[in-house]
Amino acid sequence: MVDSNRTYELPVLAVKNTVVFPYVIIPYITDLPQSIAAIDHALSREDKTLAIFAQRDPQSNNPGPHDLYSVGTSGVVRLFARSDSAVQVFLQGVERIEIAEIVSRDAFLMARVRSIAMIEEQGIETEAMEREILGMAKKYLALAQPNLNVNIPQVVPPGEDFRQIMYPLGQMLALPVERSQALLEASSLTAAMHLLEEHLHHEIQILEVRKTISEKAQSKISKNQREYILREQLEAIQKELGESNPAEIEFTQLQKKFEACKLPAALHDEVEKELHRLQQIPTMSPEYQVSRSHMELVLDLPWDAATEDNLDLHNARKVLDEDHFGLQDIKERIIEQLAVMKLNPSAKSPILCFVGPPGVGKTSLGQSIARSLGRKFERFSLGGMSDEAELRGHRRTYIGAMPGRIIQALRRTGVRNPLVMLDEIDKLGRDFRGDPAAALMEILDPAQNCTFRDNYLDLPFDLSRVFFIVTANTVDTIPKPLLDRMETLHLSGYGEEEKKQIAIQYLIPRQRSEAGLTAEQFHLPEDTLVGIIHRYTREAGVRELERMIGKLARKVAIRFAEEVTDPVTINQNDLAEMLGPERFFIEKLRQTLPPGVATGLAWTESGGDVLYVEAINLAHEKTITLTGHLGEVMKESAMAASSYLHSQSRLFHLEIPPGAVHIHVPAGAIPKDGPSAGLTMVAALASLYSGLPTRSDSAMTGEITLSGLVLPVGGIKEKVLAARRSAIHRIVLPAENRKDLQGLPDYVLTAMEFVFVNSIAEALAAVIPGLTEE
Numbered sequence: 001m002v003d004s005n006r007t008y009e010l011p012v013l014a015v016k017n018t019v020v021f022p023y024v025i026i027p028y029i030t031d032l033p034q035s036i037a038a039i040d041h042a043l044s045r046e047d048k049t050l051a052i053f054a055q056r057d058p059q060s061n062n063p064g065p066h067d068l069y070s071v072g073t074s075g076v077v078r079l080f081a082r083s084d085s086a087v088q089v090f091l092q093g094v095e096r097i098e099i100a101e102i103v104s105r106d107a108f109l110m111a112r113v114r115s116i117a118m119i120e121e122q123g124i125e126t127e128a129m130e131r132e133i134l135g136m137a138k139k140y141l142a143l144a145q146p147n148l149n150v151n152i153p154q155v156v157p158p159g160e161d162f163r164q165i166m167y168p169l170g171q172m173l174a175l176p177v178e179r180s181q182a183l184l185e186a187s188s189l190t191a192a193m194h195l196l197e198e199h200l201h202h203e204i205q206i207l208e209v210r211k212t213i214s215e216k217a218q219s220k221i222s223k224n225q226r227e228y229i230l231r232e233q234l235e236a237i238q239k240e241l242g243e244s245n246p247a248e249i250e251f252t253q254l255q256k257k258f259e260a261c262k263l264p265a266a267l268h269d270e271v272e273k274e275l276h277r278l279q280q281i282p283t284m285s286p287e288y289q290v291s292r293s294h295m296e297l298v299l300d301l302p303w304d305a306a307t308e309d310n311l312d313l314h315n316a317r318k319v320l321d322e323d324h325f326g327l328q329d330i331k332e333r334i335i336e337q338l339a340v341m342k343l344n345p346s347a348k349s350p351i352l353c354f355v356g357p358p359g360v361g362k363t364s365l366g367q368s369i370a371r372s373l374g375r376k377f378e379r380f381s382l383g384g385m386s387d388e389a390e391l392r393g394h395r396r397t398y399i400g401a402m403p404g405r406i407i408q409a410l411r412r413t414g415v416r417n418p419l420v421m422l423d424e425i426d427k428l429g430r431d432f433r434g435d436p437a438a439a440l441m442e443i444l445d446p447a448q449n450c451t452f453r454d455n456y457l458d459l460p461f462d463l464s465r466v467f468f469i470v471t472a473n474t475v476d477t478i479p480k481p482l483l484d485r486m487e488t489l490h491l492s493g494y495g496e497e498e499k500k501q502i503a504i505q506y507l508i509p510r511q512r513s514e515a516g517l518t519a520e521q522f523h524l525p526e527d528t529l530v531g532i533i534h535r536y537t538r539e540a541g542v543r544e545l546e547r548m549i550g551k552l553a554r555k556v557a558i559r560f561a562e563e564v565t566d567p568v569t570i571n572q573n574d575l576a577e578m579l580g581p582e583r584f585f586i587e588k589l590r591q592t593l594p595p596g597v598a599t600g601l602a603w604t605e606s607g608g609d610v611l612y613v614e615a616i617n618l619a620h621e622k623t624i625t626l627t628g629h630l631g632e633v634m635k636e637s638a639m640a641a642s643s644y645l646h647s648q649s650r651l652f653h654l655e656i657p658p659g660a661v662h663i664h665v666p667a668g669a670i671p672k673d674g675p676s677a678g679l680t681m682v683a684a685l686a687s688l689y690s691g692l693p694t695r696s697d698s699a700m701t702g703e704i705t706l707s708g709l710v711l712p713v714g715g716i717k718e719k720v721l722a723a724r725r726s727a728i729h730r731i732v733l734p735a736e737n738r739k740d741l742q743g744l745p746d747y748v749l750t751a752m753e754f755v756f757v758n759s760i761a762e763a764l765a766a767v768i769p770g771l772t773e774e
């Protein structure tokens, strides 16, 4: 480039919004007649050159010399395209010029221009700046045009004019016109470089900030987008599978259940309202879970579903006999009930209470009744239950609230008429958490239970179709008002013969098959069975007996598992080896009784029992001593017995020694109470005072009065059976109790001798031989 301040004439092109730098080619399009004329003129020249000046005011379409910046660029024009009204050209900047004078102004400006020389410093500083600019340019390009692969050298190649790099960079920055113009006008190379550096720095900063902003936005968008896309896909998959989102699925399921659920008309609207309310609750809120579980319970409950009762009496008889031996009274009562239900389907289900010692088949009878009726069976124990909420549920406001046991049972069975067995009602507790008896009262009262309200469910549910059977070992501890609402059926204990039959018909086959044995492999003859009943069990029911048989069966099963053996028959002699030593040998010690000991009979929750009253004289004591965990009533009986004998000593020829007696009733750990031991106490004392033993084959029971009468007592059946179990076959009973023997099996009655007495004197005569009455 030649920088002699020469002048020459050129047509002037005023450009808007841009500055054309030397060494730069830019496309340019215009439709202004003045500009087109100037271009045409330039094109007609041999050197195709014109003077390019930026105009100060871009609005002006016909700018005069004063509207132009004073410094411009001479440039070569090349035509690219032309239409009727516009031309498109390329302009290539050549050198810096300024206008010296305007030559003409016709269709366009013609000016004499002068080229402007530039001071070109040299040295380390310039070189350093050059490199700095090159580095920045590289950075700028990387930011502005990351896809454009422009190769910018690190140093200015030898022989190259730095302006050839600097001006295109200035052009590329597309700065506002004033700034570009300032760069163009810079008089020295260093001044120009400073300006360019400033611009580059500014632009780079802007680009960097823009980049981080856009990156942030990008990452936000991409995360959202990812989730969005995944959701869309999930939805598409679910749609494909015919599903929708979990909450919706749940809701539709509930909705379906609601439609299928035959709610009582009165509750329909209430439940529907709650269902719609549920839809409004956000699924994340804890309230949603509570409300949903409640809704599920409501819709799961068998409001209408019921099993059809099998009221075929023959079938019922057959089923009941299949499962249980004997128990005729109870079976008859069940058949009666079926007959009633057959004739009057709307009759309320009765509430039965089976009372009896353990292991007599109360629970299993309930199961059997359910089977014969074809009803679903549910059972749970009330034993130890002391929290009312267990039966009636917790209010839903409590964390972890649950419906009560009754509602749970109904939900499980899925029908509104199951047979529900409530075991051990006599062991019901009661404490600060409330009285479950109160809740039971409502559940078991046919007049109230058609609108039973569980706290959790909080809607009335009709329990009147439920067949309730309650079991207890004793009625004594059942709250009276509860007892009133039920029909009690007593199951007494079994005698030896019945136990034998139960074992042969039910227990042995069951235990045998449980052990995996066949009838041939395992044989338990009758006499062995009797041996087990007598010497290894002492119970009213048959639970222990069944356990013993099970034990034998398993021992035999081991033999078969270990080696091939011949069928096993278990003899009496094998019992000691297989079951261990005899459990009950106490009777042997009591085969003869010393004076002062008498045999009594007691009734307990686990059936009857034989009990012994022992008395000795303590010469130095003044007051009577009673031990053996005796209750108040029993203690009073002892006093009465003692007083009676003192008053009647002459009658019985008794020499009552000075001092006082100590009366003890063994099995001291077991609490005993009741008036029925009175007779036994008198006999023990009379025996002590007379020195004559009582008959060891006889047992007695009866309440006494001071005037010498013997009054009737309860639990006769159990007591007789207990006596029989202990190999006692003579029983002294109050005459009034004769009627109570009716329910006992004949074989017991014939094997036993009963002595009925009205007075103490008669009783003593019967049990103490030799004690003669005057």
Ligand SMILES: Nc1ncnc2c1ncn2[C@@H]1O[C@H](COP(=O)(O)OP(=O)(O)OP(=O)(O)O)[C@@H](O)[C@H]1O
Residues within 6 Å of the ligand: 323, 324, 325, 326, 327, 356, 357, 358, 359, 360, 361, 362, 363, 364, 365, 423, 471, 472, 473, 502, 506, 541, 542, 543, 546
């Ligand atoms: N008469 C009977 N015929 C056949 N099996 C019987 C008979 N009585 C009881 N059983 C059997 O004895 C076992 C114990 O009976 P169950 O469990 O019904 O006693 P329970 O009266 O409910 O006692 P608990 O008061 O201790 O609950 C059961 O396996 C039952 O089948």
Ligand SMILES: [Mg+2]
Residues within 6 Å of the ligand: 362, 363, 364, 423, 471
């Ligand atoms: Mg039971």
